[in-house]
Amino acid sequence: MLKFIKFTLLLLVGLYLLICGYMFTQQKNMLFIPVPEDPAYTAQFKHSRFDIDIDGFKLHGWMQHSIGTQEKPFVIYYGGNAEEVSHHQTWFAAHGISDYLLMNYRGYGKSSGAPSEAALKSDALAIFDHVVNTLGVSPQRVVLMGRSLGSGIASYVASEREVAKVVLITPYDSIASVAQGYYPWLPVSLIMTERFDSLTLAPNIDEPVLCLIAETDRIVPTQHARRLCSAWKGPDQQVVIPASDHINIVSKPEFKHRVKTFLN
Numbered sequence: 001m002l003k004f005i006k007f008t009l010l011l012l013v014g015l016y017l018l019i020c021g022y023m024f025t026q027q028k029n030m031l032f033i034p035v036p037e038d039p040a041y042t043a044q045f046k047h048s049r050f051d052i053d054i055d056g057f058k059l060h061g062w063m064q065h066s067i068g069t070q071e072k073p074f075v076i077y078y079g080g081n082a083e084e085v086s087h088h089q090t091w092f093a094a095h096g097i098s099d100y101l102l103m104n105y106r107g108y109g110k111s112s113g114a115p116s117e118a119a120l121k122s123d124a125l126a127i128f129d130h131v132v133n134t135l136g137v138s139p140q141r142v143v144l145m146g147r148s149l150g151s152g153i154a155s156y157v158a159s160e161r162e163v164a165k166v167v168l169i170t171p172y173d174s175i176a177s178v179a180q181g182y183y184p185w186l187p188v189s190l191i192m193t194e195r196f197d198s199l200t201l202a203p204n205i206d207e208p209v210l211c212l213i214a215e216t217d218r219i220v221p222t223q224h225a226r227r228l229c230s231a232w233k234g235p236d237q238q239v240v241i242p243a244s245d246h247i248n249i250v251s252k253p254e255f256k257h258r259v260k261t262f263l264n
Contacts, residue, residue: 023183024191031149031175031194032115033082034107042086050101054126060110061103062089065135073143073164073263075100076128076157078150084109091250095259099141103127117152117194124153128161140164143263146171148220148246152196155228158209159201166209167262170217170246172224173199173231181221202231210262211238212255219246237262 023030037060050063062085066072075097079085085102086109092100105120106113113119131137142163146154151171158166172178174197180188211229213222222240229236241252249255 020186020191023186024193027192027194028114028116031081032105032107034105034115035082035084035109037084037086037104037109045086045089048089050103052103052127052130054123057106057113057123058111059103059106059123059127061101062086063101064089064099065101065137066099072099072141073097074131074137074141075143075145075263076131077102078124078144078146078153079105079108080148080150083147083150095256097263101127101131117196120153121156124157125160128157132161143167145169147250148172149175149196151228152198155198155201155205158205158207163207165262166205166207167212167259168209168225168229169212170214170220170225170249171198171211171228172196172220173227177227178220178224198228199231202228203233205232206234208235209237210258211236212249212258213238213240214244214246214249215240215242216244217246217249 045062048062048064050061052059065074075092077085077088077100085104088102104111105115106123107115128142131142132139139162143165144154144157144163145167146152147169151168152175154166154168157163174195176188176192176195176197179192209229209232211225213225226238229238239258241249241255244252244255
């Protein structure tokens with residue numbers, strides 16, 4: 001009987017370690033879900049295609065930049081983990097955003113390479129510097145907008161560069177914190193290398209932030225967004241959009257109103 005108990009315990013420990021190992025090796029595949037570009041859809045946006053080479057990788061996206069409109073905000077957008085960003089051109093037009101840059105992460109759309117936290121963050125800084133130093137867009141015009149996964153990129157850039165404002169849509173304090181809620185029985189803090197820890201950055205960011213929180217968000221529970229935005233050093237607006245979830249929040253009239261008001 002004792003041998004059976006020992007064998008069972010060893011089997012369970014082995015199984016647990018196997019699961020931990022699987023989660024460690026597969027975390028990037030679970031976190032990043034690259035979406036290819038749909039040529040039939042993006043054909044209408046040929047005029048705004050934009051490419052940039054960074055460290056040997058070619059990143060592809062879309063840009064609208066009105067020369068001589070220094071008073072308008074210039075929005076740099078960072079998408080979610082399963083988002084090809086071309087679709088936001090129509091969305092931006094509906095929200096009255098005429099100057100913007102939408103770039104697909106490495107491996108997304110027509111961008112080359114493979115995504116990782118380090119790559120996405122370094123790319124984001126290089127893209128920002130290109131916008132300011134090469135395109136001549138004043139940092140005082142730049143608004144960083146990050147949705148879900150992209151909220152971590154926006155927070156990181158805001159911690160490294162001077163900008164006008166930050167908009168975070170369904171944000172999180174850290175990916176590790178969110179994952180721990182999904183897997184309370186795993187040592188997530190030891191397993192995760194792609195942490196996107198925005199909470200440690202927030203107390204050092206002076207720019208105003210608008211946090212748009214989905215009332216019934218089951219993917220990133222609302223406490224994670226509140227924890228991040230409450231730690232923000234600059235002025236923070238925390239807005240819960242009624243009857244919204246992680247996906248449909250951007251289609252709500254209250255969402256549109258809040259974004260327009262904040263940008264203007």
